Amino acid sequence: MDSKTIYQHVQERYGSIARAENPEYSGAIAKAFGYSKEELNSIPKDANLGLSCGNPLAIASLRQGEIVIDLGSGAGFDVFLAAKKVGPYGRAIGVDMNKDMLARAHENLAKSTEAENITFIEAHIASIPLADGIADCVISNCVINLVPEADRPAVFTEMARILKPNGRVAISDILARKTLPLSMKENATLYTGCIAGAGTTEDYRRFLEDAGFSDIMVVDTESDLNIYINTANLLQGRNENAAGCCGQSNKSVDSVKGGEGTGEGVASSCSEVGSKGQLCSDAAVSGATVLGEDNLGACSKANLLNQDHEIADIDLNEWVGSFKIFAVKL
Incomplete structure (x- = not known):
């Protein structure tokens, strides 16, 4: 990737995180x-x-x-x-x-x-x-x-x-x-x-x-x-379907994006907050807000690392x- 493309990706992803809420995850990572x-x-x-x-x-x-x-x-x-x-x-x-x-x-x-x-x-x-x-x-x-x-x-x-x-x-x-x-x-x-x-x-x-x-x-x-992925997965284990909002499960992400999955079950963990946004359930990641379809997984660093099918199997x-x-x- 050239420098312009890199800066664009970084701006978009970290802009999404700046608009998100995820206090339980953030506190756990800082303490770690x-x-x-x-x-x-x-x-x-x-x-x-x-x-x-x-x-x-x-x-x-x-x-x-x-x-x-x-x-x-x-x-x-x-x-x-x-x-x-x-x-x-x-x-x-x-x-x-x-x-x-x-x-x-x-x-x-x-x-x-x-x-x-x-x-x-x-x-x-x-x-x-x-x-x-x-x-x-x-x-x-x-x-x-x-x-x-x-x-x-x-x-x-x-x-x-x-x-x-x-x-x-x-x-x-x-x-x-x-x-x-x-x-x-x-x-x-x-x-x-x-x-x-x-x-x-x-x-x-x-x-x-x-x-x-x-x-x-x-x-x-x-x-x-x-610790990034493990902590997020631990929190989201309280409600498996909530992963679709925050990018921790590839299958769920596909469902939310309208890909391989059907999207069934997503509504049980996410409530609509507008035509371009969704709100993860409190049980999933302490109310992490994701703004826009292109910003799925903006809840934390873990979400930046788990939006790709190949990444789930990487030992960082x-x-x-x-x-x-x-x-x-x-």
């Missing part, structure tokens, strides 16, 4: 990657969309008064947590290219009682409209792998540009454990699910070194990435892993 119940309860509940693949704040060592920038900030999950760590004299800035994500982030900001030190800006993370040397720390959570390969070096160059001397990067991302076949790399569903675009540890080390970073650490956390851990990446600007 190291976020505490106390942390999740301390921020707007709609900031966590279940899209994490790690916890960059665990290695960021944020201090009071610092400026931290989150690349690909989504609905503001890590930004709200970072803002608490840097305190009222610090600043947390979220950067995201998706208008729906930013709209949700600003809605969350309006609900927050501690919003004075938070800002969200619209931009591609390969071209950030911020001054040189503004930040003490740059964080990112499962986003850089969504950037087209040709643009990826520019992301690391931008990190170095906006960081102060001795500033640091703390990243959680999905990287490849072995070479992905072309059939996987060209699968749009796997790309928007953060799998097909996974780079290698060698890539990230080279990008960081070329951008002027030292003390580079790229470590496989050995987290179970099948065989191909990719969750890595923590840390480096210091020279």
